[in-house]
Amino acid sequence: MGAYEHLMQARANGRPTALSFIKQIFDDFIELSGDRAYGDDRAVVGGIAWLRDIPVTVIGLEKGGDTEEKIARNFGSAHPEGYRKALRLMKQAEKFHRPVFCIVDTAGAYCGIGAEERGQGMAIADNLMAMMALKTPIISLFIGEGGSGGALALAVANQVWMLENAVYSVISPEGAASIIWKDISKTREAAESLKITADDLLALGVIERIISEKEDFSQVYAEIESILYETFSALCRKDTSQLVQERYARFRKIGG
């Protein structure tokens, strides 16, 4: 399967979204709202839940199921307040020594007037800096689309995992085709060249793990639950300064 086919799968209607993963992997998810400054962005869901005997702060970019919900959730494209809510919950997790699990599924941070007025760039930058120093384990899982800075703002993690058909890209292949070649029909070529598939990213050292997809997604949830518990158990035993050091080293080695 080529990069373009993975991209189509990642965007396919009916593909499970962040909330399905949260409900199937965790118990007693309690959703928490708001950035305590401006509002509550429904493109980001966050809260606390049990992973067996570990309380976990879970944060996801949620695209929504039916059309009405998709609109309410802005198709998973967050505004600055969404990233600030995510950061608030991460800081809260750090305070209470809870590990953080981020679920990424977004075409990108929202490009709009309000988003710019409220500092989209600043919100993402704040997350990158704060996540780099967060004294608790962070794992990010890409379940569908991972678009640019808007995805990275939830992916400065100790480990980044991807579902087999998920993609992670600096720009949408459509965007790259139209900017580089001024020709949107070159989207397929752009998708290949950008190296957006889980296999490519594993080879480039950008992610640690690929989770294979089954027709029956309940098997996928069960596998994630199991490896997540195992990994968090191991990471939670580490000294927090070591976790921060390892997170920095993970990104430090990329490019150069």
Add this chain to the structure above:
Amino acid sequence: MVLNKELFLRPKNQLEGSNDQSSKQQEQLFTCSGCGKEFPLIEIKKNDYICPFCEFYWKMPARVRLLNIAEDDTFRELDAEMEAQDLLAFPGYKEKLSVARKKSKERESVITGIAEVDGISCALFAMESEFMMGSMGSITGEKITRLFEYATQHHLPVVGFCLSGGARMQEGILSLMQMAKVSGAVQRHSQAGLLYIAVLQNPTTGGVTASFAMEGDIILAEKGALIGFAGPRVIEQTMRQKLPENFQRAEFVRQKGFIDIVVDRRHLKEILNKLLHMHQKGGADGSI
């Protein structure tokens, strides 16, 4: 002073040497696209790259930037030999890079180094618009990361002149990862109690805005600079409406609360000097 400028601009390597046309450039005429007036290029150079007629801010070469802020002959470039690589074998990228090198006479979109600024040792970086519009490649990120690491190690403040179209598409995800990498280095520098002043130039957008451009303790922006995450055309397409005239301009972004001061380029050095001196000691730390 003029003599020193010429020394500074003298090519340091073959790459730059191949394009030395400074005498020709002085006779060259230049048309300001702000007002349409035509005048010798040297006139605009003498005026800090501001149009003497309409005050339009032209993009300033990164090396000139550094020269203007550094005391005479104190600038020492770091990692000067590092150059952009076509890591993903992206179609057409090698050719783009060679054009960018010729056009900018630089090896990457950023120049880093250390210098004395008004008697204070500083780490400096400046991004070069002529190199793929200052886009962030892996080596751009690596050089800036190394600079912040150097500054942390040697307890130096950092002054960074940002200018960028954003991430460099031809380096795909590796470009995106630089945002996290540089942010990590800025974070460590900040944690060490050191000062970082970001100076945003026209334009500062995309992945650079969403990382180190917005991570300064103090953020300055040049008059009229376009500063944003998404570019105006993308926003217009998404919103299907015309944007207000001053939208994403430095003055607007300051009003919205994201930058500290909008500066006139001719006063920039003075403001930087003052700020750097004010950070030489705390006062409340028992130093008085």
